[in-house]
Amino acid sequence: MATLQGIRTAADHNAVIAEIEQAEGYIASICFKTGPPAAVGVELEFTVHQHHDPAAPLDRPRLCQALGDHAPVTLRADSPARPLRHGGGVTLEPGGQVEISSRPHASLAELHAAVSGDIEQLSALLAQAGLVLGETGTDPHRPPQRLLSTPRYDAMEAAFDRRGASGKIMMCSTAGLQVCLDAGPADELPDRWAAVHALGPPLMALFANSGRFAGRETGWASARQQAWRGIDPSRTRPVRAGPDPAATWAAYALDAALLCVRRPDGHWDTPAGVTFADWIRGALPTRPTYADLDYHLSTLFPPVRPRGYLEIRYLDTQPGRAWFAPAALLSALLSDRATVARVLRMCAPAAGRWVEAARDGMADPVLAATARAVRELALARLDLPPRLLDDVVEGSTRND
Numbered sequence: 001m002a003t004l005q006g007i008r009t010a011a012d013h014n015a016v017i018a019e020i021e022q023a024e025g026y027i028a029s030i031c032f033k034t035g036p037p038a039a040v041g042v043e044l045e046f047t048v049h050q051h052h053d054p055a056a057p058l059d060r061p062r063l064c065q066a067l068g069d070h071a072p073v074t075l076r077a078d079s080p081a082r083p084l085r086h087g088g089g090v091t092l093e094p095g096g097q098v099e100i101s102s103r104p105h106a107s108l109a110e111l112h113a114a115v116s117g118d119i120e121q122l123s124a125l126l127a128q129a130g131l132v133l134g135e136t137g138t139d140p141h142r143p144p145q146r147l148l149s150t151p152r153y154d155a156m157e158a159a160f161d162r163r164g165a166s167g168k169i170m171m172c173s174t175a176g177l178q179v180c181l182d183a184g185p186a187d188e189l190p191d192r193w194a195a196v197h198a199l200g201p202p203l204m205a206l207f208a209n210s211g212r213f214a215g216r217e218t219g220w221a222s223a224r225q226q227a228w229r230g231i232d233p234s235r236t237r238p239v240r241a242g243p244d245p246a247a248t249w250a251a252y253a254l255d256a257a258l259l260c261v262r263r264p265d266g267h268w269d270t271p272a273g274v275t276f277a278d279w280i281r282g283a284l285p286t287r288p289t290y291a292d293l294d295y296h297l298s299t300l301f302p303p304v305r306p307r308g309y310l311e312i313r314y315l316d317t318q319p320g321r322a323w324f325a326p327a328a329l330l331s332a333l334l335s336d337r338a339t340v341a342r343v344l345r346m347c348a349p350a351a352g353r354w355v356e357a358a359r360d361g362m363a364d365p366v367l368a369a370t371a372r373a374v375r376e377l378a379l380a381r382l383d384l385p386p387r388l389l390d391d392v393v394e395g396s397t398r399n400d
Contacts, residue, residue, distance in 0.1 A: 013294075016287045017280050020254065023293055027250040031306040034186040039104035039309075040111055040331050044119070045097050045175035045317055047134030048126065054134075055141035055215070058096040063147075066129035067098075070122075074148050088118035094156075095172025096147035098122065098133070104180070108328050112388055116321070137175055137210030137224035137316025144172035144214075155260035155268040156299075159232070162272055166230025173213065174224040175317040179330045181310045188337055192310070194241040195340045198347035199333060200303050200314045201357040202371035206399060207326050208361040209316040221361025221399075224316050228301070229358065232257055234275070235300045238354065249306055254280075259299040262292070303354075318395060324388070325395025332378035339381060346373050362399045372400065 017023050048063060050056045064076050070090045071079040083089050088100040100118050105111040123133060134140075146153065146168070153171065160167020184192045208221035220226045228236055234256045242248045254277040260268035261284065270284075276296050279288045288296075303314040315326050333343050350357075350370040362368045375396050382389060 013291045014289050016289055017293065018287070020277055020280055023254055023276070023280060024247070024250040026290060026293060027253055027297070028246040030308065031246050031249050032183040032189060033308040034183050034189060037182040037184050037334065039106060039182055040108060040327065041102045041104045041180040042111065042115060042323065042327050043099060043101045043176075043178040043180065043311075044115070044323055045093060045099045045177070047095075047097050047136075047139045047173070047175050048131055049134055049141065051127070051130050051132045054132075057142065057145060058147055060096070060147055062129050062131065063092075063096060063098075066126045066131055068125065070125065074150055084118040084121050086114035086117040086121075088115065090122070092148060093171065093175075094146050094148050094153045095139075095144060097172075097175050098126075108324075108331055108382075108384060109388060111327065112324050112391075115323070119323075134175060135209075135317075135319035136212070137208075137222060138169075138213040138218075138227070139173040139175075140212040140215070142173070142214060144168045146172050151262070151268040152260055155270070158267075158269050159257075159259050159272075163232060164230055166227045167232075169213070169227040170224075170231055174210070174227055176224065176313060177207075177315040177317045177323055177326060179312040179315070179327045180307075181312070181331060181334055183306070183308070183310055184334070188340065189245055190241070190243050191337070191340050191344065192334055193245040193304075195334060195343045195347075196304050196310055196312060196330075197238055197241055198344055198351065199330070199374065200238070201350045201353040202347060202367050202374055203326060203329070204314050204316075204354070204357040205361045205364060205367040206371040206375065206396060207315050207318060208358070208399060209318060220359050221363070222316055222358045225314070225354075225358035229355070231301075232259075235259065236302060239302050239304065245306070252302070253297055253300060256296070256300055258296065262295060321391050322395035322398065325392045328382055328384070328388075328392045329375060329378040329396060332381040333374060335381055339377070342377060343374060346370060346377065368400075 064071055069080050069082045072081050072091045073079055075092055087103040091099045102115050210222050210224040213223045239252050255275055258270040258274050261270050274283045305311045350367050356364045357367055
C-alpha cells in the first residue's frame with residue numbers, strides 16, 4: 001500500500017488526489033494513532049423537549065436563547081460557541097438534538113466528574129427556557145422535523161430520502177451515546193478492533209433504550225438502530241475485522257457512496273451511487289483533494305469509526321447518570337491484552353447478531369447471556385470509588 005510523507009499544510013491538503021493508492025495511504029496514516037491506552041471520552045446526544053409539553057415542536061429561538069454563547073454556529077452564526085464549564089463542546093444535530101462532546105480524560109473518575117458537571121450546567125441552561133433533555137435513543141413523542149438547514153444537512157436528507165424515511169428519522173429523531181477510547185499499541189490493534197466490534201451486539205442489547213418513537217411502540221428494543229439500518233449500508237454497515245484494520249478501513253471508506261460534495265455556493269448534492277473511488281477515477285467534473293477526503297470520512301457512520309482513536313457509535317443514549325455505565329464497561333473490557341482475549345472468546349456465540357440486538361435486545365437469550373458475562377468481567381476489573389461503581393451496576397442492569 002502506498003504511503004504519504006504527510007499532508008500537513010493547507011497547500012498540501014488542497015492537493016488533488018490522482019491515484020487510489022494515494023488515498024489508501026493517506027487514510028491508513030491517520031485512522032489509528034497507536035500507543036498505550038491513556039484516555040477516555042464520550043459524546044452524548046439528547047433530544048430536547050418543552051418541559052410541559054414534550055410532544056410540542058422544538059422552537060429554534062427558544063433553544064438559541066437557552067444555549068446563549070454556548071450555541072454552535074449552526075444555530076447562531078455569530079455565537080462564540082464557548083465550551084461548557086468542564087470543557088465539553090456543544091453541538092446540534094439536524095433536528096435540534098443537543099450533543100456534549102467531552103475532552104479526553106485520563107481516568108473514568110475524571111470523566112465522570114467533568115461530564116456530570118457539564119450535563120448539570122446544560123440542563124440548567126435549558127430549564128431557564130422551559131426545556132428539558134430527553135432520556136431515550138429516539139424521540140418518543142414527535143415525528144422527525146428538521147430544525148437546522150445547512151448545505152451538508154440538505155444534501156444528507158436528499159441522499160437518504162432516495163431510500164425512504166429512515167434517514168430523516170436518524171437525522172432528526174435519534175440520540176446516541178458514543179464512547180471514545182485510544183486505539184492501543186500497534187501489535188494489539190487487530191484484536192482490539194475485533195473486540196470492540198464483537199462487543200457491539202451484546203452491549204447494544206444491554207443498553208437498548210429506544211423502543212418508542214413518535215407516539216407509538218415500534219416493536220424494536222432500539223428503534224434508533226432500526227433507523228440506522230435503513231440508511232445507505234455502504235456508510236453504516238460494520239467494518240469487517242482482519243489483520244490490517246487500517247487497510248480494511250481505507251477500502252471501506254473509498255467504496256462508500258458520496259453523501260455530498262462541498263461547493264462555494266449552491267447545493268452539495270451528488271449523483272446517486274458515486275463512490276469516493278469513482279470520484280478519484282473521474283466520475284465528477286473535478287477531482288477530489290485530501291480536504292475532500294477528510295470531509296468524506298466525516299460522513300461515514302459505521303458502528304465503530306476510527307478517528308485516530310476508536311469512536312464507538314452503537315449505543316443508545318441513556319437516562320440521567322446511566323451514561324457512565326457503558327463508558328466504564330467498554331473502558332474496562334479493552335483495558336489490557338488478556339481482557340481483550342477473553343472478550344473475543346466470550347462474545348463468539350453472539351457474533352454478527354446486530355439485527356437481533358436492535359430488535360430483541362435482552363429478550364434474545366444468546367445476547368443476554370453474553371451481555372451478562374462481559375458485564376461481570378468488566379465489573380471485576382473496574383477500580384472505582386463505591387459511589388461510581390454503584391452507578392455502573394445500576395446503569396448496566398436497567399434492562400436485565
